[in-house]
């Protein structure tokens with residue numbers, strides 16, 4: 001599976017990621033319903049912090065942004081330096097679904113290189129509740145369809 | 153007790169003399185046409201009109217469906233939880249749907265065939281952690297099951313959610329037992345301190361007390377252990393196990409947090425009761441943080457070997473403890489219970505062990 005052609009970070013990059021992840025609608029449905037506004041912040045070398053979003057709504061997943069955090073109103077923001085983002089994505093492109101060390105969970109559990117920040121407990125608990133769906137979206141950077149439950 | 157058997161009804165109905173009282177004289181809201189939303193017909197979709205009205209105090213103690221026309225001679229089921237605020241949470245309908253939709257199978261959905269031999273110490277660590285988890289998971293089925301039959305049927309959506317929790321915990325018990333027995337290891341040690349915490353939950357005098365200890369505190373700890381397990385997983389097999397369990401566990405915690413919030417919003421005077429429950433729970437929580445059967449396997453999984461764990465383990469323990477305590481305090485905040493000033497945890501647990509991070513960097 002070739003790498004996503006759009007530059008990272010950009011709206012088209014996240015849109016293509018989601019298009020890949022949702023190509024197999026049956027696989028997405030097996031992951032189950034979700035309701036979550038997940039913010040993704042990329043800290044660029046010049047200090048700017050573009051924010052993109054994933055909106056999980058039932059079985060639908062939509063990529064939005066870049067946009068203002070106040071407008072998007074994320075329930076949680078997953079934030080890291082550009083280098084950390086590109087390293088995570090390149091690893092998935094090269095090896096397929098993220099191993100524990102390159103997963104959204106593994107990369108944020110210690111607060112470095114990614115921080116998962118939310119203003120209240122519901123945001124962080126939703127990050128945990130929908131981790132499989134979120135990871136399936138990112139795993140699509142390296143494969144045509146997500147690796148959901150229910151297919152083994 | 154007379155059941156009022158009326159055999160003459162058989163003769164009348166055989167002659168075509170139907171009663172039809174249920175057809176003509178039923179006093180319920182009629183003409184209801186719930187509209188499915190885009191994922192199907194959800195519990196929220198049918199939470200409409202009079203059927204979406206949950207009484208603050210249940211007027212009857214029957215199993216009659218809420219909104220039905222209840223015969224005057226129904227027996228009293230003896231429910232002891234008859235106030236909505238004792239079990240309700242604003243997210244309980246959605247959590248039920250989510251739970252049903254996100255079920256998985258520990259037989260089918262874990263790639264068991266991909267298990268590979270591990271370093272013996274790492275396998276031991278994984279098996280010890282699996283032993284503890286297989287031990288603690290079932291209390292989170294036993295506790296709701298103990299209280300379910302005492303909860304008034306008018307709060308059926310909360311009961312249904314607790315049923316999903318019972319199923320979730322059965323699967324968690326199953327998956328960790330399977331993991332312990334699937335890769336050349338076996339079960340490890342069960343400890344008294346863990347059992348004491350489980351006993352505290354199971355023997356709680358009220359649902360309030362047990363729910364605070366379990367949904368908020370205990371399952372919060374387990375959720376963090378699942379997060380750590382997924383991050384430290386030696387193979388995709390354990391990563392999948394812990395990730396799927398984490399998703400379920402976070403639902404249980406989300407219920408516990410929002411239930412406590414609902415309870416306190418309606419009766420702020422209960423805050424002191426909940427503080428007292430959590431005072432007790434945190435004391436045992438501190439003991440769990442100093443239990444080798446939990447701390448050391450986690451450190452070994454983080455470091456990759458016993459030797460490496462001696463250097464890295466304390467830092468890994470700090471990360472885990474700080475995350476557990478941080479998430480717990482955040483949940484208490486969201487529920488409306490400020491524990492920051494009265495946390496019953498020693499400084500070494502709240503702030504980390506002096507020098508631990510330096511050890512990791514060395």
Ligand SMILES: [Fe+2]
Nearest residue numbers: 289321324401
């Ligand atoms: Fe569990």
Ligand SMILES: [Fe+2]
Nearest residue numbers: 292371401404
């Ligand atoms: Fe649980």
